[in-house]
Amino acid sequence: MSDTNSSPLITGRCYCGASTISANARPSAIAYCHCADCRRVTGAPVSAFVAFDADAVTISSAVLQEVTANPGVTRTFCGSCGSPIAGSYDYLPGQTYISLGLLDQIDALSPQMHAHDEARPDWLCIKDDLPRFSSSSRDKLKEQSS
Ligand SMILES: [Zn+2]
Ligand SMILES: [Zn+2]
Known part of the structure; x- marks a missing residue:
């Protein structure tokens, strides 16, 4: 059980601060x-996300905007500044995907894999030895969430 008086392990906010x-x-x-x-969604040549059990994450905002452009995928944005906050996917139930770049503890949250590596622009070179998945890493993500 989490102690409600303790500070959260991981915190973050959108660009304008209206969503935390x-x-x-x-x-x-x-x-x-x-x-x-x-x-x-991000406007950047590569994005990165952090997967949590949906129950473990609290998004506080009066201005959240949910967008579904593809069936089964819900993207949540700050309705004030437009920062991409979260994604949820019907094929990955019970998980919430938070944009890594919003988190205060980013230095301690290094990515473990590349998803959809085949869609990476040729000029974008991230030099690492992480596993690269040519399509969705959903199987790997499911495995890690169970
Ligand atoms: Zn905002
Ligand atoms: Zn993606």
């Missing part, structure tokens, strides 16, 4: 995602 994130458990996975959807 806290988590009271370690993430189940941390991954880069090179897919075109994540590029468009």
Whole structure:
């Protein structure tokens, strides 16, 4: 059981500060995602996300905006500044994916894998020895969340 008086393990916020994130458990996975959807959601050539049990994450905001552009995928944005806050996927039930770049503890949250590596632009070189999945890393993510 988590102690409600203790400070959360992981905290974060959007660009404008209207939306905040806290988590009271370690993430189940941390991954880069090179897919075109994540590029468009973030506006960046690569995104990275942190997977949590949905129960472990609290998103506090009066202005959250949910967008579903693809069936089964819900992306949540700060309705004030537009920062991409979270994603949830019907095929990964019970998990919430938080944008890594929003988190205060980013130095301690290094990615463990690359998802959709085949969609990575040729000029984008991230030099590491992490496993690279040519498509979704959903099987790996499911494995780590169970
Ligand atoms: Zn904001
Ligand atoms: Zn993606």
